[in-house]
Amino acid sequence: MIRGIEGRKIFRINEDRNDFIERLERLLPKTQTACYAWAFLPNHAHFLFRTGKSPIATLMRRLLTGYVVCFNKRHNRTGQLFQNRYKSIVCQEDVYLRELVRYIHLNPIRSGVVQDLIQLSSYPYSGHPALAGKNRRDWQDTDYVLRYFGKTVRHARKEYLSFMEAGIGQGRRDDLMGGGLVRSLGGWAEVKAARIKAQDHMMSDERILGEGDFVDSILSLAHEEYDEQYKLKRRGYDFDLVVKEVAAIVEMQPDEILSKGKQPRKVEARSLLCYWAVNKLGMSLTDVARRQGMTPAGVGYAYCDRE
Secondary structure, three states, X not given: OEXXXXXXXXXXXXXXHHHHHHHHHHHHHHHXXXXXXXXXXXXXXXXXXEOOOXXXXXXXXXXXXXXXXXXXXXXXXXXXXXXXXXXXXXXXXXXXXXXXXXXXXXXXXXXOOOOOHHHHOOOOOEXXXXXXXOOOOOOEOHHHHXXXXXXXXXXXXXXXXXXXXXXXXXOOOHHHOOOEEEEOOOOHHHHHHHOOOOOOOOOOEEEEEOOHHHXXXXXXXXXXXXXXXXXXXXXXXXXXXXXXXXHHHHOOOHHHHHOOOOOHHHHHHHHHHHHHHHHOOOOOHHHHHXXXXXXXXXXXXXXXXXX
């Protein structure tokens, strides 16, 4: 889920929505990411993705960075558009896919954007019309979702629409908001060893939605993914030390790297710094931008250039 900063709109006009859809159309096939459900609301949006050859974090970074730049130009504004980092829920597919598809696609009704299923079937900014057979999005995997509702497309669509109708009165589903909470910078063993305090940097807010064994398996993988960041932090690595490491590699002074300018060597150094700060230390684009006097969008572009 992505949400506008301070509850502000992330979609003001249809040109914004169409711009976002065009980016999905380009990036989802490129990253081999499957999209099962999606819905745009004025100040937030929901997506149900299946990871492809690139991590979801890479897809979202490219998706959101480019969108913010164009949104700001269109509306003559500057600064952040999204509230912190996007929130992600890791889902146990066979248990929760149907429920999440319904929950996401009913959001426009719950939010009052449309009044009922009839209007929702013609609302072009959600994945429901494609599943209902009213339009087609080549980047939305409707066949995969419909297989959860029936063996034939006709029967599956009928069951899907009945399933949607049955869920209209459910309202907010707290049980779909995730079971185990994984906060960043590493596994829980490293948290205890380092005695990380609550005010320390938190990179993301990732939730796990599934049964006990599934949650345990995801937590195990998360430990492995984040352990490196904890180990680096315990060895004294922070942003300032990474600046010094980059300065030594490119044979520049640390202050020179952080100063303004678009000389090729400086651009290369800042790109490397952005990549290490985000990828190795787990810093957010906003934090890295603040430390370098850049915009989060600029940090995102620099980071992507290193991937």
